Amino acid sequence: MNIHKVGVLGGGQLGRMLVEAASRLNIQIIILDAPVDSPAKQIEATQQHVHGDFTDADKIKHLANSVDVLTTEIEHVNATILETLARERIVNVQPSPSTIRLIQDKYTQKIHLTKHSIPVAEYRETLNHEAILSAGKEFGYPLMLKSKTLAYDGRGNYVLRTEQDIPDALNTLSKTPLYAERWAPFVKELAIMVVRRANGEIRSYPVVETIHKENICHLVIAPAQVDGVVRQRAQAVAEDAIKTLDGAGVFGVEMFLMDDGAILVNEIAPRPHNSGHYTIEACETSQYENHLRAILDIPLGSTSMKVPASIMVNILGVSNDMQETLRPCAESLSIDGATIHLYGKRECRKGRKMGHITVVGESMTQTQERIKPILATIEPGVTRDLALSPLVGIIMGSDSDLPVMKIGAQILKDFCVPFELSIVSAHRTPLRMVEYAKSAHKRGLKVIIAGAGGAAHLPGMVAAMTPLPVIGVPVRGSSLDGVDSLYSIVQMPRGVPVATVAINNSTNAALLAIRQLGAFIPGFLTKMERYMETMETEVLKKVQRLDSVGWDSY
């Protein structure tokens, strides 16, 4: 544990959260930014901060002389001087200046990714009106027009609906050269923070879903409520992309999830990223601490989530009225699991990032419920109901089992348990059964309910191929009164258990699944207690009625 000094170009909220992480490790951060009381400088009392522009070569040199490592909280810095400092070994710059330069120009970034076979939306350079027209012919409309440089938080993007929009677009984006991208009709936007240590070791944070509003990040949902296969694919693409870049640090990889499950990389940030704020409360080591560990070449921390679910919402200035802007924060003081991060910005302006709130919970269902009153203060009347990943899978051997199994499905629905329901036959779709059973836990399922009749092999066969608990529902067939199904399901050999319930009793299968969830998700346990009380009350009412009416008239 050596004492380190880290210089950071930029003293905004990202720098501030770097300082938070650094202080706990006795790492001193020295900031270069113009405001004397920039967010990051406020919480590091050193007199060594440099007051000036983070593109100013002299100031950067001055900072470089007093630190062990130089990093940035924004990519729009002076890459040339960083290259010189690194080349002349005056200071260690991380990530490498070549990476920063590459990312500064989004068009060059795209070419680089294409060259390394990273999937991106089709694009072409459009330096004038004619080139844009020609791109429109090739890619169709809507067409995404983007500034190559100095673009962030949606600034520098223009969506062309038709050719007629071109003059206005050129006018709006006049400052930098442009390129055009084929419109990506994504189903979700995903993001991953990837951290790489100087020695090449890479770790990924979970895949999250980002929801943008007016091109600015609004919500970050962690983990993303997508299929496990998509999650793995996104992680592989993100890691492959980062492996093509030089230098250490965390990198934010923004991606599109397409209708067919394909992943396209949108863009990369060579620094801590808004989509990784949630890691402070929700992960074992935050993106900020891991950025410091990576650039200082000390062991990386765990990127695993330590809570089941989290949602982050950005607090943007609604006007220059601070009180009005901070209303969601006032609301969140009364919300369990909510943590407020204000950035210490003295002045509020419309659209300015003033802070964020991270809400954590025992499940995504609970987290979503918790954040609703906060979102209501930001977007009154807007509901953002996520399609939650299922926790329970109901499968049955045949659609003839559905009348029995749907009763259990209704119970899960009544308890607000996210579930999926499908037909998987051991004898008629054996390969589908293998795939279902093998992938179930990777897709986020916590328990499987399998119903089958006769020579009822489905529950036991699925149990043989999943580490999850499997609940078997013996469905009564036309002969033997269901005893055939019961014995087929319950009399499993040692080593492969099936939790068997009574014949045709999918109600109890669902209730058993909820009890299993409730052992770890207190909200479901409370609901189960209430359900049991209701059962008791209903029987007691019948007692009363029997007493008052008499057994002969009952």
Next chain:
Amino acid sequence: MNIHKVGVLGGGQLGRMLVEAASRLNIQIIILDAPVDSPAKQIEATQQHVHGDFTDADKIKHLANSVDVLTTEIEHVNATILETLARERIVNVQPSPSTIRLIQDKYTQKIHLTKHSIPVAEYRETLNHEAILSAGKEFGYPLMLKSKTLAYDGRGNYVLRTEQDIPDALNTLSKTPLYAERWAPFVKELAIMVVRRANGEIRSYPVVETIHKENICHLVIAPAQVDGVVRQRAQAVAEDAIKTLDGAGVFGVEMFLMDDGAILVNEIAPRPHNSGHYTIEACETSQYENHLRAILDIPLGSTSMKVPASIMVNILGVSNDMQETLRPCAESLSIDGATIHLYGKRECRKGRKMGHITVVGESMTQTQERIKPILATIEPGVTRDLALSPLVGIIMGSDSDLPVMKIGAQILKDFCVPFELSIVSAHRTPLRMVEYAKSAHKRGLKVIIAGAGGAAHLPGMVAAMTPLPVIGVPVRGSSLDGVDSLYSIVQMPRGVPVATVAINNSTNAALLAIRQLGAFIPGFLTKMERYMETMETEVLKKVQRLDSVGWDSY
């Protein structure tokens, strides 16, 4: 969300962690402490900090004039001037100066608690040698001798083994008046952080276990691995104790758990406390943020744990060698779930609190495994294996079921699942069964395995009274081949599920329980996957042998 200014007497690590929490809420903290770069001042860049002694009346007055609320991070402050400031309404002091004064004198504190019927160890004033002798006659030896004032971190305590120790004790504790306490032969030391808002609202953090080394806090285990009944009792005692004190803030309540389950209050701290450091990583809102919320009279945050388990270890100076002292931190960089907190103290001294490490995990089993290599750098050769609270309860109707049920117990042992095993008979100990079933989830159990034979009512009856999943093992009796047991267990009415396994198959009951745990505790899921692979390998070996030996010689 108003902008607040809070003055803090003392700028050590507790003040520093208050600043961390304050910055995120745009609350400005102004510190009064002598060192210009005290831990707390380092991370709040305001020029308004006051440099001086936190017992200096003038300095306190100066600080009071520039803040909305005045609080302390240490109780050994100038209570008289605080009383004056509060009485003259110059500043709001929280907690109230009378509480600080009361707590400064541990003897007065004891009298106060006794007066309010809070259980404490017997004590009496011992102002001289004779009084100590007389206390020794009354309470016996060992006898605890304590300084009334200026005592913390074990300083001011002396354990008298015999009368002969009295002169040395008087010599050691010469500076302040003394009192004697009957030695409390506790089984564990427990602690709870209680937070109270000015409006009287009270919330408690979980009960934790503290392990001291040479009278200084060494480990904090959250939640304490004790029975749910003990947890509830400790919480009630702690809250009752805090209700007797005036003012807002967090309070640390240290307690003894006695052999008979009784709780005795040891002492109270009117401020954030070492036993609450873990709340930063492990709880929905930290003790530091809740202290600020309480004294500013804004809504309190949730005190629930957001992770299943955490263990905190203090980093004390081993000498004046910083590198040597920080070895546990260097080790913990490679430990998943470990977060280092260094306090920015420039000089290392033997016994000085330099930082702490909090480790979190998916279960107490995992957390304990994670922290072992860190503890090994502090206490080589010492193993501190906790008796973990059981996650699974195995019960059976009669000891005649034990030969069947112990096979499942062995599986749980092999998988390192903490479990309990007992006899609970539906027909012969019905009340015990009710109590067992009703309390199971409160005691921390996640699943119950119940074995019974014949008219096997135990699993179903237990399931009728617990919201937890119940796994039923039909035990084969002398007649009917176990079918009687199977039907009695599996054919439960709608509403009350029992997860039934094959007749006599407690192996599968245990494996099913582990699968249920594994759905939420990834470590168990991984072990289950490995177990299933081993089963496969073993069968494949038999295939090989059959192939090579031939079926006729097999």
